[in-house]
Amino acid sequence: MLPLADRLRKASRVTVITGAGVSAASGVPTFRGVDGLWSNFRVEELATAEAFERDPRLVWEWYAWRRRLIAECEPNRAHEVLAAWSRRYPKFSLITQNVDGLHERAGTTNVVRFHGSLWDLSCWQRCAASPVRWRDDTVLFPALPPRCPHCGGLARPDVVWFGEAIDPGVLEESLAAIDCDVCLVVGTSAVVYPAAGLADEARRRGAFTIEINPEPTEATPRFDLAIPGKAEVVLDELESLMMRR
Numbered sequence: 341m342l343p344l345a346d347r348l349r350k351a352s353r354v355t356v357i358t359g360a361g362v363s364a365a366s367g368v369p370t371f372r373g374v375d376g377l378w379s380n381f382r383v384e385e386l387a388t389a390e391a392f393e394r395d396p397r398l399v400w401e402w403y404a405w406r407r408r409l410i411a412e413c414e415p416n417r418a419h420e421v422l423a424a425w426s427r428r429y430p431k432f433s434l435i436t437q438n439v440d441g442l443h444e445r446a447g448t449t450n451v452v453r454f455h456g457s458l459w460d461l462s463c464w465q466r467c468a469a470s471p472v473r474w475r476d477d478t479v480l481f482p483a484l485p486p487r488c489p490h491c492g493g494l495a496r497p498d499v500v501w502f503g504e505a506i507d508p509g510v511l512e513e514s515l516a517a518i519d520c521d522v523c524l525v526v527g528t529s530a531v532v533y534p535a536a537g538l539a540d541e542a543r544r545r546g547a548f549t550i551e552i553n554p555e556p557t558e559a560t561p562r563f564d565l566a567i568p569g570k571a572e573v574v575l576d577e578l579e580s581l582m583m584r585r
């Protein structure tokens with residue numbers, strides 16, 4: 341850990357890519373862990389445009405449940421360390437697949453929300469009167485599904501569903517952000533593309549790449565260094581070592 345802490349201390353451009361594992365210690369269920377969200381639900385019934393088309397109320401009940409659950413959660417030590425780094429490094433980017441908003445709540449600046457946010461809504465019809473997205477923090481919706489305040493049609497969670505493309509602006513921002521000295525990938529099973537390909541691209545461009553995850557993933561052999569451990573423990577230890585001198 342000490343050589344890595346040294347490397348991180350000397351780096352000026354650091355990029356971190358996070359997944360659901362970063363929020364596990366906050367009590368947010370991951371998708372693919374033992375207690376993962378998918379153990380009770382079938383993904384294709386909930387997180388696709390087809391599912392929404394078929395049964396918007398069911399999909400919204402699931403999202404409303406996740407919003408209620410996450411509203412009760414607090415950022416953990418992993419979010420805190422990354423927030424501190426975002427203030428310390430001259431060039432720091434955090435690309436997250438998480439939609440929970442916990443990085444922002446921990447005070448991280450420069451967050452690229454690769455898959456959108458649970459706290460943003462957009463008009464399902466993309467009506468001309470509505471903005472691309474709007475923030476809505478409602479924890480208890482008076483009625484489901486919520487409506488577009490502009491056309492009265494259905495509103496949808498502004499997250500990237502399976503089968504949907506990443507916003508081109510977000511993709512461009514992410515590709516710019518992976519030009520870095522050190523790229524850490526924390527708490528992701530690395531199976532959802534294109535997010536899972538970002539670290540490979542960072543490595544191709546010369547970054548030293550590190551994975552932090554208690555379990556090996558199919559991407560583990562492609563990293564320069566893989567640290568088996570929990571995000572909240574490993575990042576805390578790295579931060580302590582970095583602050584020691």
Ligand code: NAD
Nearest residue numbers: 359360361364370371372437438439440527528529570571
């Ligand atoms: P995933 O559920 O597929 O994988 C979670 C990974 O985290 C696993 O590899 C697991 O070993 C690891 N992990 C578990 N506990 C950890 C800990 N304490 N520290 C570090 N790692 C830990 O999650 P993913 O790869 O992010 O899946 C991608 C999709 O899941 C994304 O589209 C994302 O939008 C969505 N998602 C988001 C949230 C959230 O916003 N918090 C939650 C669940 C899923």
